[in-house]
Amino acid sequence: MLVEINPSKIYGKVKAPQSKSFGIRLVLYSLLKESKLDNLISSDDVNVAINVVKQLGVSVEGTYFKREKELVTPKFLYFGGSATTLRMSIPILSILGADTIIDGDETLRKRPLNAIIKALEGSVSFSSSSLPTKISGKLKENFVRIEGGESSQYISGFIYAFSLVGGGEIEIIPPISSKSYIYLTIELINSLGGNVKMKGNKIYVEKGDFKPYIGKVPGDYALASFYASSSIVSGGEIVIEDVYELPNFDGDHSIVNFYEMMGAESYVKDNKWIVKSSEKLNGIEVNVDDYPDLAPSIASLAPFSSSPTVIKGIKRLKTKESNRVVTISETLSKFGVKVEYDEDKIIIYPSKVKAGHVICPNDHRIAMLASVLSFKSGGIIEKAECVNKSNPNFWKDLISLNGRIIIR
Numbered sequence: 001m002l003v004e005i006n007p008s009k010i011y012g013k014v015k016a017p018q019s020k021s022f023g024i025r026l027v028l029y030s031l032l033k034e035s036k037l038d039n040l041i042s043s044d045d046v047n048v049a050i051n052v053v054k055q056l057g058v059s060v061e062g063t064y065f066k067r068e069k070e071l072v073t074p075k076f077l078y079f080g081g082s083a084t085t086l087r088m089s090i091p092i093l094s095i096l097g098a099d100t101i102i103d104g105d106e107t108l109r110k111r112p113l114n115a116i117i118k119a120l121e122g123s124v125s126f127s128s129s130s131l132p133t134k135i136s137g138k139l140k141e142n143f144v145r146i147e148g149g150e151s152s153q154y155i156s157g158f159i160y161a162f163s164l165v166g167g168g169e170i171e172i173i174p175p176i177s178s179k180s181y182i183y184l185t186i187e188l189i190n191s192l193g194g195n196v197k198m199k200g201n202k203i204y205v206e207k208g209d210f211k212p213y214i215g216k217v218p219g220d221y222a223l224a225s226f227y228a229s230s231s232i233v234s235g236g237e238i239v240i241e242d243v244y245e246l247p248n249f250d251g252d253h254s255i256v257n258f259y260e261m262m263g264a265e266s267y268v269k270d271n272k273w274i275v276k277s278s279e280k281l282n283g284i285e286v287n288v289d290d291y292p293d294l295a296p297s298i299a300s301l302a303p304f305s306s307s308p309t310v311i312k313g314i315k316r317l318k319t320k321e322s323n324r325v326v327t328i329s330e331t332l333s334k335f336g337v338k339v340e341y342d343e344d345k346i347i348i349y350p351s352k353v354k355a356g357h358v359i360c361p362n363d364h365r366i367a368m369l370a371s372v373l374s375f376k377s378g379g380i381i382e383k384a385e386c387v388n389k390s391n392p393n394f395w396k397d398l399i400s401l402n403g404r405i406i407i408r
């Protein structure tokens with residue numbers, strides 16, 4: 001799919017895309033208690049999670065997910081491009097006992113599994129250190145010690161796994177990265193009858209009294225941020241509906257504050273994210289290690305600022321769907337933006353953004369970054385269907401916000 005974008009002013013009202021992180025968690029929650037997800041718009045990654053719970057024995061009728069028998073571990077599971085689903089599922093498979101070949105698409109096959117392999121040594125074996133691999137064995141005790149510097153997704157997975165078997169303990173070897181997603185998991189599980197506490201680098205999971213989840217999938221700030229920044233760079237204003245109220249910890253929703261710090265009007269009121277552009281944007285310095293998905297969102301606004309933006313905490317961006325240090329920089333450069341990077345940071349300089357032509361590098365957030373840059377001076381994005389990984393409504397939503405977009 002090729003998308004041709006003409007310079008446009010992006011304005012109006014739009015519903016936030018459904019959260020990929022919440023969507024996957026609420027589908028996997030059906031392993032614990034039933035889940036009824038109203039108006040589920042299933043992205044590629046949520047579809048992967050649906051297939052996983054189905055294979056483990058959950059009955060799926062439309063968007064109603066109910067476990068009606070003992071869970072089983074299949075001989076084969078496919079995870080597409082979803083590292084969240086993969087890395088949350090391996091702990092669950094381990095606590096149930098597995099003899100399962102797991103695989104994913106070409107992007108997922110490149111992503112590391114070192115921390116989980118090391119943590120499960122002695123209980124669960126892996127035939128290979130990357131996908132495809134066969135995992136065999138069962139976690140014998142409800143305790144795991146795991147490095148926190150590779151991915152928070154394993155830790156979220158162990159919270160689910162120990163909730164499944166009535167309790168357990170997770171010791172995280174610092175540094176603890178992407179903490180915001182651990183908090184998200186703890187808050188969600190506890191809101192549904194779980195009993196999970198984090199004290200320093202330890203997580204204590206007690207037996208829960210779980211209740212069904214019946215409701216919508218909350219809105220996704222990181223995915224919605226591309227609508228917001230498109231509006232800011234094109235002199236518009238936008239209301240993004242169905243967002244959750246800001247919690248008392250950092251996370252993907254911190255983008256609201258970052259856009260305000262960069263000079264836009266950006267605030268949340270009554271589950272709506274209000275964004276208005278301003279003539280004077282300025283660069284910021286930010287460490288994204290706790291919310292890595294915000295790097296493309298911040299990079300989309302940075303070239304239009306009057307001062308440089310410095311993005312730190314970028315080490316793990318190299319092992320996302322693409323090496324985002326490279327793909328963010330290459331995409332910006334193709335739109336005439338001056339950008340530099342080293343091991344520790346990406347620096348994006350004020351630039352006169354020109355028309356660009358990119359091929360999505362199998363990374364949904366990079367196509368979304370390119371779309372923002374295109375609203376200023378035009379642009380072409382090939383393999384634009386890559387946005388379906390997280391937001392199949394992305395192009396349709398931008399058209400509804402007056403984007404002059406031709407889809408071929």
Ligand SMILES: O=C(O)C1=C[C@@H](OP(=O)(O)O)[C@@H](O)[C@H](O)C1
Pocket residue numbers: 020021022084150151152153156177178181292293316
């Ligand atoms: O738990 C989650 O939902 C996610 C965790 C993050 O991954 P890491 O914990 O590997 O940084 C993030 O990049 C991903 O898009 C979603």
Ligand SMILES: C=C(OP(=O)(O)O)C(=O)O
Pocket residue numbers: 020081082083084085293320321365390
């Ligand atoms: C990295 C991402 O997702 P995942 O880790 O689930 O593949 C993302 O959505 O940017």
